Amino acid sequence: xxxxxxxxxxxxxxxxxxxxxxxxxxxxxxxxxxxxxxxxxxxxxxxxxxxxxxxxxxxxxxxxxxxxxxxxxxxxxxxxxxxxxxxxxxxxxxxxxxxxxxxxxxxxxxxxxxxxxxxxxxxxxxxxxxxxxxxxxxxxxxxxxxxxxxxxxxxxxxxxxxxxxxxxxxxxxxxxxxxxxxxxxxxxxxxxxxxxxxxxxxxxxxxxxxxxxxxxxxxxxxxxxxxxxxxxxxxxxxxxxxxxxxxxxxxxxxxxxxxxxxxxxxxxxxxxxxxxxxxxxxxxxxxxxxxxxxxxxxxxxxxxxxxxxxxxxxxxxxxxx
Amino acid sequence: xxxxxxxxxxxxxxxxxxxxxxxxxxxxxxxxxxxxxxxxxxxxxxxxxxxxxxxxxxxxxxxxxxxxxxxxxxxxxxxxxxxxxxxxxxxxxxxxxxxxxxxxxxxxxxxxxxxxxxxxxxxxxxxxxxxxxxxxxxxxxxxxxxxxxxxxxxxxxxxxxxxxxxxxxxxxxxxxxxxxxxxxxxxxxxxxxxxxxxxxxxxxxxxxxxxxxxxxxxxxxxxxxxxxxxxxxxxxxxxxxxxxxxxxxxxxxxxxxxxxxxxxxxxxxxxxxxxxxxxxxxxxxxxxxxxxxxxxxxxxxxxxxxxxxxxxxxxxxxxxxxxxxxxxxxxxxxxxxxxxxxxxxxxxxxxx
Numbered sequence: 001x002x003x004x005x006x007x008x009x010x011x012x013x014x015x016x017x018x019x020x021x022x023x024x025x026x027x028x029x030x031x032x033x034x035x036x037x038x039x040x041x042x043x044x045x046x047x048x049x050x051x052x053x054x055x056x057x058x059x060x061x062x063x064x065x066x067x068x069x070x071x072x073x074x075x076x077x078x079x080x081x082x083x084x085x086x087x088x089x090x091x092x093x094x095x096x097x098x099x100x101x102x103x104x105x106x107x108x109x110x111x112x113x114x115x116x117x118x119x120x121x122x123x124x125x126x127x128x129x130x131x132x133x134x135x136x137x138x139x140x141x142x143x144x145x146x147x148x149x150x151x152x153x154x155x156x157x158x159x160x161x162x163x164x165x166x167x168x169x170x171x172x173x174x175x176x177x178x179x180x181x182x183x184x185x186x187x188x189x190x191x192x193x194x195x196x197x198x199x200x201x202x203x204x205x206x207x208x209x210x211x212x213x214x215x216x217x218x219x220x221x222x223x224x225x226x227x228x229x230x231x232x233x234x235x236x237x238x239x240x241x242x243x244x245x246x247x248x249x250x251x252x253x254x255x256x257x258x259x260x261x262x263x264x265x266x267x268x269x270x271x272x273x274x275x276x277x278x279x280x281x282x283x284x285x286x287x288x289x290x291x292x293x294x295x296x297x298x299x300x301x302x303x304x305x306x307x308x309x310x311x312x313x314x315x316x317x318x319x320x321x
Numbered sequence: 322x323x324x325x326x327x328x329x330x331x332x333x334x335x336x337x338x339x340x341x342x343x344x345x346x347x348x349x350x351x352x353x354x355x356x357x358x359x360x361x362x363x364x365x366x367x368x369x370x371x372x373x374x375x376x377x378x379x380x381x382x383x384x385x386x387x388x389x390x391x392x393x394x395x396x397x398x399x400x401x402x403x404x405x406x407x408x409x410x411x412x413x414x415x416x417x418x419x420x421x422x423x424x425x426x427x428x429x430x431x432x433x434x435x436x437x438x439x440x441x442x443x444x445x446x447x448x449x450x451x452x453x454x455x456x457x458x459x460x461x462x463x464x465x466x467x468x469x470x471x472x473x474x475x476x477x478x479x480x481x482x483x484x485x486x487x488x489x490x491x492x493x494x495x496x497x498x499x500x501x502x503x504x505x506x507x508x509x510x511x512x513x514x515x516x517x518x519x520x521x522x523x524x525x526x527x528x529x530x531x532x533x534x535x536x537x538x539x540x541x542x543x544x545x546x547x548x549x550x551x552x553x554x555x556x557x558x559x560x561x562x563x564x565x566x567x568x569x570x571x572x573x574x575x576x577x578x579x580x581x582x583x584x585x586x587x588x589x590x591x592x593x594x595x596x597x598x599x600x601x602x603x604x605x606x607x608x609x610x611x612x613x614x615x616x617x618x619x620x621x622x623x624x625x626x627x628x629x630x631x632x633x634x635x636x637x638x639x640x641x642x643x644x645x646x647x648x649x650x651x652x653x654x655x656x657x658x659x660x661x662x663x664x665x666x667x668x669x670x671x672x673x
Binding site: 064066112113116117120121122123124125127128130131132134135138139142260264295298299301302305306310 | 378431432435436438439442443446450564567568571572575626627629630632633634636637640641644645646
């Protein structure tokens with residue numbers, strides 16, 4: 001959450017070396033454009049995963065999770081422990097990481113921190129999650145390592161040719177997994193009974209309870225889904241950033257901005273907000289100076305808040321007496 | 322004078338005496354941290370007015386500290402006295418705070434938080450990118466300490482007393498304000514804005530006033546911060562400061578007069594104390610031998626090594642235990658004891 005200033009650590013685009021050549025012709029410009037777009041969608045897909053979890057928690061339990069970025073930072077270390085200390089192969093470690101996240105970042109987070117404070121308003125809980133973010137960051141730094149840890153790549157470092165542009169296979173896999181996760185979540189929320197019960201809980205918990213929906217279980221489910229999405233994002237983003245205790249700072253901020261830009265109370269808004277932010281981020285990195293680049297997401301945030309405070313897709317929430 | 326207010330007066334005197342005597346036994350770094358506590362408390366008092374009393378969420382308090390600090394730095398570095406910066410920063414933060422209050426008339430709760438968040442971000446971007454005025458990331462150095470009637474507050478201890486004096490003035494003014502009709506109007510605004518409006522409270526004016534006063538105190542805090550650290554750059558005024566001030570208000574007890582004081586102790590002093598936990602037994606002498614039977618020195622060393630982890634755990638446990646903060650917890654205990662005493666006093670009549 002903290003590092004508004006520091007900007008994104010070595011991003012997708014840096015790895016891929018996508019700085020455009022000013023002397024290139026039209027075709028090369030087009031190729032650059034496609035490269036940047038795919039890299040932006042990859043970054044944005046990850047932001048979207050994190051932002052969706054953020055809005056889910058807000059909708060179901062009015063939790064503003066300032067530790068959301070750290071929720072993405074930590075699962076990578078669960079996976080590293082599974083790989084390096086127990087010797088599980090990579091994909092097994094990812095599954096183990098997701099399972100531990102469900103228990104720790106989903107159920108335990110809700111039971112130990114959220115439940116006792118839920119009735120006391122938004123702010124104390126938001127502050128407690130700030131403390132949780134500090135706790136997770138410092139604990140990883142003190143008890144695992146302060147250095148960036150190598151993390152296995154999702155795919156071999158090869159490029160795929162799309163309309164004449166060489167696009168990193170890694171980016172395509174990230175986009176595919178992120179899109180797959182988002183589509184699966186949308187299908188779950190809209191097509192299954194449990195998903196619709198969750199939506200009902202988010203829209204009106206009192207009526208949902210009267211209609212016999214187990215509201216408590218639905219809220220717990222939202223926390224579990226958030227943990228799964230965060231762990232998934234962790235597996236996608238860590239090969240690019242390397243595993244480091246401070247990874248959550250920018251990611252949390254980006255997810256927060258994406259959620260606000262898209263509309264705080266809409267899953268669909270978080271998706272659009274995340275993708276938009278990722279693409280804008282990557283284009284700004286290529287065409288603007290580093291100094292202004294870090295400012296772009298913030299400017300986007302300011303513009304959206306000033307002209308559409310409920311976000312691009314958000315519903316206006318009524319003021320109650 | 323009731324027993325409770327007498328107890329309160331004695332406690333306040335003891336704390337004041339402690340604050341006045343404290344720097345005599347401290348090294349310069351300790352005095353610096355204590356000065357930082359006083360300066361930060363002023364900003365937290367301001368946010369407590371906006372948030373705790375008037376109920377308007379602001380994530381921009383750190384930006385006002387920044388504006389105050391930059392005004393002080395720019396003016397005093399050019400030779401102007403700090404008093405001019407003081408007035409200018411107070412007035413301009415009051416004015417900007419008033420303007421920032423306008424969105425609060427339209428949007429509430431988390432949307433208001435977003436608007437103020439955007440403002441804080443904008444202010445930070447200006448501090449960082451407008452090099453011609455703020456010096457950008459290189460900042461402004463050689464900020465002089467003030468002098469008053471020919472007396473210089475250059476040395477750490479003198480400047481600490483300067484900050485403490487300012488804190489005392491701000492505290493007295495706030496104490497008066499929250500007991501005045503204004504303070505009651507703020508609380509009415511927080512508890513139920515629609516009802517307050519229908520009772521004839523000019524909610525519009527008081528909402529703007531709550532923002533403006535809080536922001537003005539943020540500016541004052543910044544004016545003191547600049548000569549305290551003597552070098553400023555944009556980093557300390559990023560969003561983190563606003564969030565940290567929010568933490569102080571909530572952890573201390575939002576809407577309680579003493580909340581910001583205690584909250585700033587937690588956020589500014591506690592991490593320092595935890596970091597020095599392993600030196601506790603050196604200072605205690607013979608008492609340490611008794612204590613070390615219960616709490617081994619290795620445990621203290623462990624805390625000192627992982628002091629930020631310990632700090633984060635403390636804040637989480639505290640908030641889970643008492644979401645209304647430290648002062649809120651104490652107030653509730655006092656109320657519970659009073660209720661128990663009344664119940665006990667009533668009991669014999671029923672029994673006999």
